[in-house]
Amino acid sequence: MLSQAHHEIQIPTRGRGLYEFTGEVQTWLAGHNFQNGLLTLHLRHTSASLLIQENADPDVRRDLEHFFARLVPDGDPLFVHTAEGDDDMPAHIRTALTTVNLSVPLIHGRLALGTWQGIYLWEHRHAPHRRRVTVHFIGE
Amino acid sequence: MLSQAHHEIQIPTRGRGLYEFTGEVQTWLAGHNFQNGLLTLHLRHTSASLLIQENADPDVRRDLEHFFARLVPDGDPLFVHTAEGDDDMPAHIRTALTTVNLSVPLIHGRLALGTWQGIYLWEHRHAPHRRRVTVHFIGE
Amino acid sequence: MLSQAHHEIQIPTRGRGLYEFTGEVQTWLAGHNFQNGLLTLHLRHTSASLLIQENADPDVRRDLEHFFARLVPDGDPLFVHTAEGDDDMPAHIRTALTTVNLSVPLIHGRLALGTWQGIYLWEHRHAPHRRRVTVHFIGE
Numbered sequence: 001m002l003s004q005a006h007h008e009i010q011i012p013t014r015g016r017g018l019y020e021f022t023g024e025v026q027t028w029l030a031g032h033n034f035q036n037g038l039l040t041l042h043l044r045h046t047s048a049s050l051l052i053q054e055n056a057d058p059d060v061r062r063d064l065e066h067f068f069a070r071l072v073p074d075g076d077p078l079f080v081h082t083a084e085g086d087d088d089m090p091a092h093i094r095t096a097l098t099t100v101n102l103s104v105p106l107i108h109g110r111l112a113l114g115t116w117q118g119i120y121l122w123e124h125r126h127a128p129h130r131r132r133v134t135v136h137f138i139g140e
Numbered sequence: 141m142l143s144q145a146h147h148e149i150q151i152p153t154r155g156r157g158l159y160e161f162t163g164e165v166q167t168w169l170a171g172h173n174f175q176n177g178l179l180t181l182h183l184r185h186t187s188a189s190l191l192i193q194e195n196a197d198p199d200v201r202r203d204l205e206h207f208f209a210r211l212v213p214d215g216d217p218l219f220v221h222t223a224e225g226d227d228d229m230p231a232h233i234r235t236a237l238t239t240v241n242l243s244v245p246l247i248h249g250r251l252a253l254g255t256w257q258g259i260y261l262w263e264h265r266h267a268p269h270r271r272r273v274t275v276h277f278i279g280e
Numbered sequence: 281m282l283s284q285a286h287h288e289i290q291i292p293t294r295g296r297g298l299y300e301f302t303g304e305v306q307t308w309l310a311g312h313n314f315q316n317g318l319l320t321l322h323l324r325h326t327s328a329s330l331l332i333q334e335n336a337d338p339d340v341r342r343d344l345e346h347f348f349a350r351l352v353p354d355g356d357p358l359f360v361h362t363a364e365g366d367d368d369m370p371a372h373i374r375t376a377l378t379t380v381n382l383s384v385p386l387i388h389g390r391l392a393l394g395t396w397q398g399i400y401l402w403e404h405r406h407a408p409h410r411r412r413v414t415v416h417f418i419g420e
Contacts, residue, residue, distance in 0.1 A: 002282055002284070003142075004176060004177065004279060006176065006247050036284065037284065037418070038318070038320055042245055044252065045256075045257075046192070046200075051376060052380050059360045060369070063359045063360055063369050064372065064376055067352070067356075070358065071211075078206055080202060080203055081202075081203050089200070092200050092203070092204065093203075093204060096191060096238060097237055097238070099239060103320050103322070103381045104322050105322055107286050112416075114323075114324030114412070117324065117325075132254070134245050134247065134252035136178055138142070138278060138279070139284060142282055144316065146316065180383050180385060182383070182384050182392050183394075184392065184394030185394050185397075186394070186397055216347075218350065219343045219346075220339045220342060221337055221343050229340070229343050232333065232334060232340050233344060236344055236378060237377055239379060241381075241382055274387065276385035278418060278419070
């Protein structure tokens with residue numbers, strides 16, 4: 001018998017960087033005893049992203065951060081939208097280059113993540129923020 | 141009782157730029173009186189994207205456009221696929237760097253968009269096009 | 281009457297490049313006689329992507345490859361995470377710039393893909409790999 005449920009996860013950030021929250025998602029799914037279905041995550045912001053990436057070597061996250069900082073430089077004179085700071089427009093662009101939606105199947109009680117995949121919030125602003133992720137599940 | 145529905149939204153574009161269509165999506169959902177579920181949008185093209193971005197300051201869209209125009213220059217001599225014009229291969233690459241699928245939960249009759257989030261079609265070609273978005277909803 | 285099903289598609293790669301598997305997905309859907317619903321694909325890796333792109337002119341795939349190779353150069357001295365080779369960190373970044381999730385509606389027995397859209401696995405490593413894609417369908 002199919003049913004659905006929803007939830008909100010709040011993630012406090014301490015500035016730019018990757019914050020894993022795979023555990024919070026799994027805990028919520030387990031609390032409902034869901035076994036099979038489709039999990040969708042939607043981030044309600046335009047200056048942070050959702051990302052599935054390697055959860056083993058922290059150098060991967062460091063290199064991702066350095067690459068994006070070079071690709072979309074803070075304070076680039078190209079940008080007109082600068083009222084909220086040098087990192088505001090780069091944050092919007094980094095969000096456009098990644099995504100704010102993820103969909104992951106749940107199979108036999110486990111998310112279909114690979115061995116090295118973790119679910120991350122990627123904060124693109126330097127200041128701390130409280131980010132809100134809407135969590136939706138449909139299945140059984 | 142879960143059910144599903146589908147629809148097609150056609151968006152006429154006037155050349156490269158961001159076209160918001162959040163309203164059309166909300167109107168369709170409201171017409172079905174859907175309350176909770178999962179909305180999926182799929183764009184049936186390879187030279188335009190779907191994007192969730194800030195809907196307040198238009199300078200954000202202007203800066204996004206300028207950044208992508210610099211990152212993926214029209215007429216780049218790297219490209220072999222140029223029969224349809226200088227902007228054709230850049231359009232495919234801009235699509236690859238963004239996405240053609242979006243999934244947004246509907247909670248208590250409202251899309252789980254943040255205050256500043258709008259749903260956009262991003263036209264990457266300079267000529268006007270009629271773009272087709274398949275809309276799917278499953279829920280109740 | 282809504283129901284769901286899942287499957288795994290394994291895709292052997294021969295190194296960096298785009299591998300279409302639209303046919304495998306359609307065959308699986310047809311085998312279940314599904315007519316309407318939502319298909320979700322999730323790639324269980326962090327150094328390869330899923331991509332919907334043009335399936336007509338092979339020059340498009342060639343140009344995509346060349347653009348990404350220039351944007352994220354193998355062996356870039358910026359990278360610290362190099363133990364697995366010069367192409368390892370570029371593979372993670374190319375994955376972050378694209379996606380590992382796709383959601384496509386099925387309408388009257390046909391995926392809502394445009395005329396020129398194919399579903400691809402994008403292998404970002406130079407060595408051959410066996411890539412695993414989790415396939416999920418909910419609908420009828």
